[in-house]
Amino acid sequence: MKNRLKVLRAERDWSQSDLADALDVSRQTINALETGKYDPSLPLAFKIARLFTLKIEDIFEDAP
Amino acid sequence: MTDEKPASARLKIPKYLIACAFVGMLIGLALGASDFSFTDTLDAIRTSTAQQDMLGIDPAKPLSVFTFVCALFMVFMCLLQGVVLIIARLSPAFSAKVGVEAQFGDGRRGRAALWRLGAFWLLNGALLLLLGHAQIARIDADTTSIVAGLGVAMVGASCVLAIQLWTRLDELVRNIWVEATALTCGIMLGGAMLLSLLQSMGVGPQITLFEGVLIYNYLYLVIYFLITFIRAPATLTDPMLEGE
Numbered sequence: 001m002k003n004r005l006k007v008l009r010a011e012r013d014w015s016q017s018d019l020a021d022a023l024d025v026s027r028q029t030i031n032a033l034e035t036g037k038y039d040p041s042l043p044l045a046f047k048i049a050r051l052f053t054l055k056i057e058d059i060f061e062d063a064p
Numbered sequence: 065m066t067d068e069k070p071a072s073a074r075l076k077i078p079k080y081l082i083a084c085a086f087v088g089m090l091i092g093l094a095l096g097a098s099d100f101s102f103t104d105t106l107d108a109i110r111t112s113t114a115q116q117d118m119l120g121i122d123p124a125k126p127l128s129v130f131t132f133v134c135a136l137f138m139v140f141m142c143l144l145q146g147v148v149l150i151i152a153r154l155s156p157a158f159s160a161k162v163g164v165e166a167q168f169g170d171g172r173r174g175r176a177a178l179w180r181l182g183a184f185w186l187l188n189g190a191l192l193l194l195l196g197h198a199q200i201a202r203i204d205a206d207t208t209s210i211v212a213g214l215g216v217a218m219v220g221a222s223c224v225l226a227i228q229l230w231t232r233l234d235e236l237v238r239n240i241w242v243e244a245t246a247l248t249c250g251i252m253l254g255g256a257m258l259l260s261l262l263q264s265m266g267v268g269p270q271i272t273l274f275e276g277v278l279i280y281n282y283l284y285l286v287i288y289f290l291i292t293f294i295r296a297p298a299t300l301t302d303p304m305l306e307g308e
Binding site for chain 1: 165166167168169172173174234235236237239294295296297
């Protein structure tokens, strides 16, 4: 699943550590999400959407 | 949306630890006592199964040097992992230095998982030591019952810790953990069936409980590292610098 997490983070000039702290997850989780190696759980996806004040589908894209 | 409980809703750690240990001890005692009452039956079974006892120990078959070295290495890794995680829980500076916080998170929930994970690994090492000692010392039938009961109690305590870890571990770590455990258990089950088939044909090697647990631990570690390599390769390199 593709996502815009890295772009959104860069727009706000946040480090992976900042984003990890805001979401209460590890930096490894952020790294795995950004590199597309891991898809988040639904609660985490909602948390991310709320943090960026966007809809989930604006952040995550269901790639075929 | 948070699954954090207020501090007042939680039991204090020392009381909870004592409660877990007490429940584990009760389970162990009950199992040990019931096992003890069937010692005569077990003796008969042992006599009829090539002099093996309930832990699978064959007095005529010595522990190989290879198994001994593998066991020592695994025990060392378990104890080291346990100690490192508990120190990381106590010292944020140490946690940052060894990359523990990058892997498990340094939030309140992530840090709460550390000592439980440390205790989990220490228990695993202690279980290996217990079973290893039983095999090397060639204990008698009565002591075997106690060892079996104690082993079950330790596994029970590990399960309690694992359940607590489920709600506290970082999401990615939790997923890797579950995938690795499920895959390991599946392979071990298939292996056990194959071994049973070979043994029924008279060609399968005899494996003690200690050797089985040792194989499980090594298999789990290999699979865990493989899945970590796929899901979060940065964990295996330098978690402090990746992607920053």
